[in-house]
Amino acid sequence: MENLDLLIKELCKLPNESGWVEFKHNNCLPQMIGQDISALANSTVLADRNHAYMIWGVDDTTHQIIGTSVRLKNEKKGNQELENWLRYMLSANANFEFQEVEIEGKHIELIIITRAEGVPVTFEKVDYIRSGSYTKKLIEFPTLQAQLWDKLRNSQFEETYSMTGLTDKKVLRLLNYEVYFTLLHIPIPDETELIIHYLLQEGFLAQQDNTLYAITNLGAILLAKNLLEFSRLGRKAIRVVQYDKHNRQTILKEETFNEGYATSLEKAVKYVNTLLPSIEDPKEIQLRTVSTFPLPAIRESIANAVIHQDFYITGAGPVIELFDNRVEVTNPGVPLVDVMRIIDNPPKSRNEKLASIMRRLRMCEELGRGWDRMVISCESMYLPAPRINVYQESTRVSLFSYLDFVNIQTDDRIWSTYLHSCIKYIEGEAMSNSSLRERFGLKTSSSGMVSRLIKEVQGKNLIKPVDPNTAPRYMRYVPIWA
Structure with a gap:
């Protein structure tokens, strides 16, 4: 770390030791250091700071720089190096580093400690806290314990x-x-x-x-x-992979966009659009090519993956995978809202600051409109609705190219029907046999087949009739939760 001398001189200006700074002369007992790292990491959360400091070579009363004989990197606990022993005895979320510096000819040693994340930092499975200039067991201070857990639960990745x-x-x-x-x-x-x-x-x-x-x-x-x-953050870069045909056996192209999202999101969306299959639109006077996938849905699914990912899940980031018949967008983390209410529920993001600034920069839709647009854009092209799969630590949204109605999987027909009823409901209308036929691009002659689909979806307890006593041909439906 650069400019350690400036850091220490600034800390020496503090009037007293605190929950995030401790001065020492030559005392470096391993047990004491382990307890102090736990206490400082936890107290730093309560102090709304990002780092705490243990400094050897500063008088704890006058804060004068006096130097120290301690050499942390040479210290041992038994036959084990002190640093390795501490990392073994502290909890996995303990993050610290040894540093040293010469100031005005005097040697200074320090440990820079990162604030606790997720759960309190423990030493020998006991969590500690600072009380004034003393290190105590956290359990002895139930009020501080409650405050610490509250802050840990509500800590923001963006602020670290x-x-x-x-x-x-x-x-x-x-x-x-x-x-x-x-x-x-x-x-x-x-x-x-x-x-x-x-x-x-x-x-x-x-x-x-x-x-x-x-x-x-x-x-x-x-x-x-x-x-x-x-x-x-290196693994949080947006990655795009194009495969040959319908499986992952052969990769045709692969690109990782290593810039920050303010630049890479738009680049990734444009790159994906260039790789998507397209056809000539015969309805246009001047022939032009159009994508076989709904571009608004593609963009929204990528933006959602970026915004709603769980940054605390390491080793994974947003991935867009392209196949001949579908696009799959995967992000680390599971949804914070019920997938069955993804259309009407107020949106919730684990990265509120990121979502807010991305909306201000007009990189994504206004809060809550993304999924509406995705579903409506799929309906306008008579495509199956976007499929959502939730796994233990990730979420995948799949978008499909055109399929004849008879070739759409039963589960996708049911899901598409349910989401159609949700869209109609939030628009102040209700689903009917006619609206569902129009949604799938079917003719009047298919009304019997559509009626059977509606009955199947109703049997899954996903929709209900507005008025059960209405004549069958005039029956209209809303989501089961309406």
Whole structure:
């Protein structure tokens, strides 16, 4: 980490030790360090900070730099190196690093500790907390324990630091800030200070304890010139894979878009559109090619995968897979709303800040309209409705090219009928035999076949008649929950 001397000098200005800073001289008992890492990681959450610090070589009363004889990287617990022993004894979510620096000829050692994420950090399976300048067991403070769990449950991935200790010039080298101003139709400021001001206000940056800057996950995931430069986010790049025919046996093309989503989302959508099969539209006076897939649904499914992914699931990101007969869009994480109410329920996102800024940048639809548009665009082309498959740690949306009604799988017919009833309901209408025939592009002669489908969907307890006493030919239907 760069500029450690600046960091330590800033921390020495604090009036007292706190829940996120502890000064020491030469005391480095392994057991004490393990307990303190747990306590500082947890207390940092309560203090709404991203890092805590244990510093050797600073007087804990006067905060004068006095130097230390401690050398953390040489310390051992038994025959084991101290760092390895600590990582074994601390919980898996403990994130810390040893550092050292010389200041005015005096040696300083420190441990930089990242705030707890998900659950409290424990040492020997016990969680600790700071009470003033003392380390105590968390269980002794039930009020603090409740507050900590509340903050952990509501912590935002977007606010966590992705890269720290940066000068303003390094920030501007790493982030494609120009696209932010372009999408908002704001002239790009001439002065670096003003650019940094905008980035700070949006939460793309934060000013650190050493007066330098940290790029937040929100700033990196949106504006990174290269996500691979941010170690935790490299796998979150949008990936597109095109296969030969209907299975994954042969890859024809593969592309990964490593820029932040403010740039890569539009590039990925355009790339996918160029790979989709198309046909000539004979209805046009001047012949033109049209996609065999609904482009609004393609775009919305990709945007949804980006916005609603679970960033805490490592090693996976949004993937778009193209086959001759379908497009599959997969993202890490499961939906936060009931899939059966995906049309009418108020939307809920685990990444509210990301969703908000992407809407302001007009990269995605207004909140709640995406799935309506997807279903309606599929209906306009007489295609099966988008299929949703939810797995243990991921969600997949499948979009299909045209199929004759008789060749659509039974489950997809039922799902398409149910979603048609949902769309009609939110439009203030009700589904009928006629509207369903029109939805599938069927003639009046198919009304008997459609009636049997409606009966089957009703038997699945997905729809219900508006008035059960109406004559069969005038029967209209709404979703079962209406």
